[in-house]
Amino acid sequence: MRYKRYGKGGPMVSRLGFGAMRLPLRKRSDLTAVNFRKSVAVIRQSLDAGVNFVDSQHHYHGGHSEEAIGRALKGWKGHRVCIQTKSPFYHFEWPIDHFKRLLHEALEKMHVDAIDYLLFHAMSMDSFKKVGKKFLRFTDWALQRGLIRNRGFSSHDSPENVRKLIDTGEFQVVLLSYNWMSPDMRDTIAHAAGKGMGVSVMNPLGGGLLGADTPPIRRLIPGSKSSAETALRYVLDTPGVTLALSGMNEPEQVAENCRVASRKTPITAAQRKAMRRQLERLEKRADQVCTACGYCLPCPAGVAIPQNFMLLNQAKLLGLVDGARKGFRRLQNDKEGDKSAGACLACGKCLPKCPTHVPIIRQLQETARLLG
Ligand code: SF4
Numbered sequence: 413m414r415y416k417r418y419g420k421g422g423p424m425v426s427r428l429g430f431g432a433m434r435l436p437l438r439k440r441s442d443l444t445a446v447n448f449r450k451s452v453a454v455i456r457q458s459l460d461a462g463v464n465f466v467d468s469q470h471h472y473h474g475g476h477s478e479e480a481i482g483r484a485l486k487g488w489k490g491h492r493v494c495i496q497t498k499s500p501f502y503h504f505e506w507p508i509d510h511f512k513r514l515l516h517e518a519l520e521k522m523h524v525d526a527i528d529y530l531l532f533h534a535m536s537m538d539s540f541k542k543v544g545k546k547f548l549r550f551t552d553w554a555l556q557r558g559l560i561r562n563r564g565f566s567s568h569d570s571p572e573n574v575r576k577l578i579d580t581g582e583f584q585v586v587l588l589s590y591n592w593m594s595p596d597m598r599d600t601i602a603h604a605a606g607k608g609m610g611v612s613v614m615n616p617l618g619g620g621l622l623g624a625d626t627p628p629i630r631r632l633i634p635g636s637k638s639s640a641e642t643a644l645r646y647v648l649d650t651p652g653v654t655l656a657l658s659g660m661n662e663p664e665q666v667a668e669n670c671r672v673a674s675r676k677t678p679i680t681a682a683q684r685k686a687m688r689r690q691l692e693r694l695e696k697r698a699d700q701v702c703t704a705c706g707y708c709l710p711c712p713a714g715v716a717i718p719q720n721f722m723l724l725n726q727a728k729l730l731g732l733v734d735g736a737r738k739g740f741r742r743l744q745n746d747k748e749g750d751k752s753a754g755a756c757l758a759c760g761k762c763l764p765k766c767p768t769h770v771p772i773i774r775q776l777q778e779t780a781r782l783l784g
């Protein structure tokens with residue numbers, strides 16, 4: 413495993429972090445039904461391979477993500493593990509005491525005395541203006557009591573606004589969405605690192621889409637053994653990136669990502685240019701790409717929204733049409749009922765919950781047309 417300093421004066425962290433938002437489930441349609449046995453196994457596997465950074469949010473998997481981390485850390489006798497978690501401060505109306513309670517619960521669930529990095533989850537310029545001071549007061553309180561060691565924010569706002577949030581000078585770290593298909597944050601990442609901040613990256617594999625093995629993508633970097641390797645190397649080679657967080661739930665995924673993060677990842681200028689050309693080709697076909705975060709769920713009609721979009725993008729962007737059609741049929745015939753795009757009632761309940769503003773109804777209609 414390779415390591416890099418997480419911001420000026422920060423600890424050395426593994427270049428791959430364990431993102432605990434896509435843990436193995438007992439029931440595919442229920443994000444809160446975490447399979448703790450399998451979750452502990454994959455987290456431990458990554459720690460054994462040298463990963464020393466785990467990322468969560470108080471409410472991932474209905475609060476069970478932090479619990480799974482706690483179970484994996486209990487009895488762990490290896491290297492120290494850095495914990496980053498997030499506070500849902502976008503709930504403007506919640507009183508500060510509620511956030512204090514969530515923080516205490518997180519400490520208990522993860523069996524630690526302090527959180528290394530507490531982030532304002534999905535901060536935007538708008539939410540910073542509304543409750544930024546409240547978050548700073550809350551984190552000052554937690555810092556003074558030694559309950560957290562640093563504060564930061566994650567964001568899906570525009571690169572310009574994120575840059576302004578960085579320039580407030582209030583935060584030690586930032587978590588941004590970035591991959592070779594969505595490279596808009598490239599300069600902002602370098603800007604944050606130039607200010608001495610640690611930068612972690614979410615969605616390095618495009619919510620799993622770039623992990624599907626596609627020879628034309630794999631071959632963009634000669635020597636890459638998988639599309640996931642191409643995507644991860646692109647992120648890790650970006651100036652300013654400290655580490656990439658991957659939401660892992662299969663032992664093979666953990667092994668593959670750890671292998672890539674353990675090697676030097678330089679990409680030549682010619683290879684970057686080839687990736688940019690490929691991106692331009694894909695952009696002509698792409699709409700807003702779903703990152704499979706699951707925030708739009710549950711759907712009252714039972715539509716498995718992220719799974720449908722994963723299949724749509726596999727077919728539309730990567731050309732894996734036959735596999736996508738098979739996956740679509742599985743969703744249609746799910747034993748709990750039709751989970752395919754065809755079951756959407758166009759009620760619109762999911763739309764305001766999507767942080768990346770995917771036109772969900774339109775894209776579901778497209779999915780049903782293409783794969784149904
Ligand atoms: S618009 Fe469709 S996918 Fe979205 S919540 Fe309503 S039924 Fe579900």
Ligand code: SF4
Nearest residue numbers: 702703705706708766
């Ligand atoms: S549609 Fe939006 S909210 Fe739903 S999983 Fe995709 S990115 Fe997340």
